[in-house]
Amino acid sequence: MTGAPPEIPGETSEAKSGTTAPGDPPSWRLTLREIVAGNVLTAVLALVLAVIVGSLLVAVTDDEVREASKYFFSRPGDTVDAAFDAIWGAYTALFQGSVYNNRVDDPATAIRPLTETLKFAGPLILAGLGVGLAFRAGLFNIGGRGQMLLGGAAAGWIGVKADLPAGIHLVVALLVAMLFGGLWGALAGFLKARTGAHEVIVTIMLNYVGFYLVFYALSQESILQAPNSANPKSLPIQDSATLPRLLGDRYTLHLGFLLALVAVAVVWWILNRSAFGFRIRAAGENPEAARTAGIDVGRTYTVVMLVAGALVGLAGANQVLGTVTSGVTVDLDAGIGFDAITVALLGRSRPLGILAAGLLFGAFKAGGFAMQASQGIPIDLVLVVQSLIVLFIAAPPLVRAVFRLPAKEAA
Amino acid sequence: MTISAAPTTTPAEEAPTVVTVVSRKAPVVLSIFTVGLALVLLLGSHDGDTTFRLSTRDDLFQLPAVTVPAMVTAWLLVVVMAAIAGWSWALTLRERPTPLWLVALFTVAALVSFLAWAAAGGTIPVVGLLGGAIALAVPLVFGAMSGVIGERAGVVNIAIDGQLLAGAFAAALVGSMIGSTWAGLAGAAFAGLLVAVLLGVFAISYHVDQVIVGVVLNVLVIGLTSFLFSQVLAPNAAELNSPPRFKAIEIPLLGEIPVIGPVLFQQTAVVYLMYVAVAVIAWALYRSRWGLRLRAVGEHPKAADTVGIKVNRTRYRAVLLAGAIAGLGGAFYTLVSVPQFNREMTGGAGYIALAAVIFGKWDPIRATLAALLFGFASTLQGVLSVIGSPVPSQFMLMLPYVVTVFAVAGLVGRSRPPAADGVPYVKG
Known part of the structure; x- marks a missing residue:
């Protein structure tokens, strides 16, 4: 392991030209410069490359x-056709499952996949922010799973056991999730600060x-288990504590996605506008x-892990109170704690990058299920x-070499 | 990383240039463990005798089973632990570090005390427990060796888990197709090597952050093996996913030593390979030209380059070797443990191996001991769930991880990685 903190993904030399510092020209001009400098281009080409391998x-x-390839030398066209059909089928299903289902006539039904994408993106963004924020302080937070579990279970505990008026119930459940996830994260930060x-x-x-x-x-049963049950599962969450659906009962998209958007804004503000954010970046x-x-680096480690854990805990609450309200289980994290690492890496640990990466991965998740169901291709x-x-985005020179683009000029 | 509260720096009076740094963490942690165990014994007192069975039925030399009163034994050992903790305090006050063997002795006392208490009224199969621990530690030890070699050369290898998983997959596939365990083993090493090639290309040639590459490679291997498992292996399980298994081989003479024989020398070929690997790596890393160069490249690549060592070539070789070793470890899952591949069957063992590397302070022997401790903990869980213990099973299962957190915070503390670990070398 690195004794020095892992290099912050947003600050690698390839990304230097794209980082915003206070006093830089307005963002549209930056965007333009980025396209010219090739950052966006390499990102798109990386996507293309990954899709080709897939x-x-x-x-x-x-x-x-494989059937057609057995007589490849007599009729090679068949193999090519079959391969094309398989690939086309896979990516069409992926698109139809994640953005717009053009097989149905009713537009209200056709955009359902898009709302599914947003629903899956919510917890990915929240947990990705938690991992990314810790990255900026030079800490590698692999503890997303634990923080999500604690946060989600705590939210579920309030959601199942507490009797509070609607509205307050939900707020309390969310706050307790943040508290538990945050403390679980802060424990790691504190131990790092005090004992190394x-x-x-x-x-x-x-x-x-x-x-x-x-x-x-x-x-x-005295804590969370449903009464008279043999399974490690709680009762369903009370209605007063569930995250309300945003677009009516027809779509499963719930308030969690808006929470994620708010969190993006808050983290952006913390990192770029607050003294605490400055300390985070300096320590990182x-x-x-x-x-x-x-700067008290040890305290910064503890506090940044508290905030990071709270964000990941919120992702857990998002799952328990919004996506799967039928009760808390040990699988509530659904692998999101680990996915969050890739989201943070792809988003280069910057809030807006994480938002984009979370949306992309949310689309992959929604589309992946559809692809598995309709084409039989494993998710x-x-x-x-x-x-x-x-991988490809992290190595622009490789992508440039593959597509025979000229090497990037020094910015 | 400082602001530490613990280390006390005391310059000796006569010679002001000599600075001894003695950490109080060791005695503090030993005391905490002693008090903790004493509390457990106080709260959960239960009578009965505990039997430690020292030999299996097939042993040449039969040792009698040792039966001891549970509580008395447990308390006696707590007294031993307290004595060791006290000794550690005395050493610390005289500004001397607590030696490793004392900590090891403490660990053994704590484990036996705990076992005597937890299994009151039951029998502990000592041989099975220790032998199982060694077997379960195989992937962890191979993984930790892979980590040690990579990081000593300056390349962080978080992809251990991916290499183990790729090894398990390839061992099942190649072993089934050729029908030979040794072919499967070779396939596993090759698959680990392939993952290492990717790690090398991105980390060494393209200077991508090594932590990122490692994490992403793990995800990539999970995705690839799961995909191929569902698409190719599962539908053709008979031809592609039913590898032969390694059988336990008893080593003549050595295998007949009481207790030690059945534990160490009635194992599978993979375990013997592990003994050889650890011994060779531990020797070569400190005593051979290869090891000297490897460590030079990891500590101060520029100096190494100056004297004519090809830094990146040395790193590439180290990473590839490390990958092949981790791949061998992965073969354990499909050629020894369960004779078929399953998705994500390593269950994050690579991350535990990574913890063992850091726990073992980047030293092959210490890392192996750490890996063995994790293996022991996993076996213990199984044994205790069979005899049934007074503590809820979840707390039992949690124990090794809690102990690790304590140990890392207290005993290991600020471990120092190789100086150039994780830093790409750019000539110039």
């Missing part, structure tokens, strides 16, 4: 393609500890220099494409 994978493993314990080990271990704590809570870029400048393909996108 396509190859689909084609190679498709049954019809490596946050990577501590957060990994806290994932397991958190899992068993929640498991224990779910197997005790050079802890020694920050200390010399009088794991989405993981492959996602990870390739992050």
Whole structure:
């Protein structure tokens, strides 16, 4: 492991030309410059490259393609056709499942996939912000799973057990989720600050500890388990504590997505406009220099992990109170705690980047389920494409070499 | 990273240039564990005898099972622990560090005390417990060796989990197709190597942040193996996903030593390979030209370059070797443990191996011991769930991880990685 904090993804040399500093020209001009300088171009090409690799994978493993390839040398066209059909089918299903379903006539039904995408994007953005914020302070928060579990279970505990008036009930549940997730994160930050314990080990271990704590809570009727049940599962969340649906009962999109948008704005403000954000970035870029400048780096670590954990805890509440309201289980994190790492990396740890990355991955998730259902292609393909996108985007020189673009001029 | 409260710096009076730094963390943590265990014994007192079974039925030399009164034994050992903690305090006050063997002795006392208490009225199969611990530690040890080699050369290897998983997948596939365990093992090493090639290309040649590459490669391998499993392996399980298994081989003479024999020398070939690997790596890293160069590249690449060592080539070789080693570890899952591949079957073991690397302070032997401790903890969970223990099972399962947090915060503390760990080398 790095003793020095991992290089902050937003601050790599390739990204320097795109970082905004106070006093820079307005954003549209920056955007223009970025396109010219090629950052956006390499991002798009990275996406293309990842999709091509994914396509190859689909084609190679498709049954019809393999059937046709047995007589490849007598009729090569068949193989190509079958491969094209498989790839086309996969990506059409992905699109229809995530953006617009053009197979139905009713536009209100056709845009349903888009709302599904937004629903999946909500927790990814929230948890991605938590991981990204810690990244900016030079901390690698692998503890998303534990923080989500604690936050989600705490939200569920309030949502199931407390009897509060509608509205207040939901707010209390969200706050308690943030508190529990935040404390779980702060524990890692505090240990790092006081004893130098490596946050990577501590957060990994806290994932397991958190899992068993929640498991224990779910197997005790006095805490969370549904009465007279053998399963580690709670009762459904009371209606007064669920996140209300945003577009009526026809769509499953709930308030969690708006919470995520608010969180993006808040984190942006913290990072770019507040003294605390300045301390975070200073500690992340050079802890020694920050200390010399009088910043209490240890306290910054603790507080940043508190905020990061609170954000991830909110993602857990988003799952329990909004997406799956039928009761708390140990699977409530649904892998989002780990997906959040890739979201933060793709978003280069910047709030708006994380928003975009969360939307993209949300679309992949929504579309992946549709693709699995209609084409029989395992949703794991989405993981492959996602990870390739992050890899390629992190290595612009490689993408440029593949597409034979000229090397980027020094900005 | 300072602002530490713990280390006390005391310049000796006669020679002001000599500075001894003694941390109080070791005695503090030992005391906390002693008090904690004592509290557990106080709160959960239960009578009965605990039997430690020292030999299995097939052993040549039969040792009698040792039966002890549970509570008395547990308390006696707590007294031993308290004595060790006291000794550690005395050493610290005299500004001397607590030696590793004392901590090891403390750990053993704590474990036996805990076992005696938890299994009151039952029997602990000591041989099965320890032998199982070694077997379960195999992927962790191989993974930790991979991590140590990579990081000593200056390349952070978070992709251990991906290499283990790729190894498990390839071992199942190749082993089933060829029908030979050794072919499966070779396939596993090759798959780990392929993941390492990707790590090398992105981290060494393209200077992408190594933590990022590692995490993303893990996701990529999970995605790839799960995808191929559902699309190719699962539908053709008979031909592609039913590898042969390694059988346990008893080493003559050594295998007949009481307790130690069945634990260490009645294992599978993969375990013996692990012994050899650890010994060779521990020796080569500190005693061979290869090891010296590797460490030079990880500590001060510029100096290494100046004396003519090819930094990036050395790093590439180290990363590829590390990948192949982790791949071998992955073979354990499909060629020893369960003879078929399943999606995400490593269950994050690579991250535990990573913890073992840091826990073991980037040293092969210490990292191996840390990995063995994790293996022991996993086996213990199984044994205790069979005998049934007074503590809710979830807390039992949680224990190793809690202990690790304490240990990392207290005993290991600010561990120092190789100086150039994670920093790409750009000549110039």
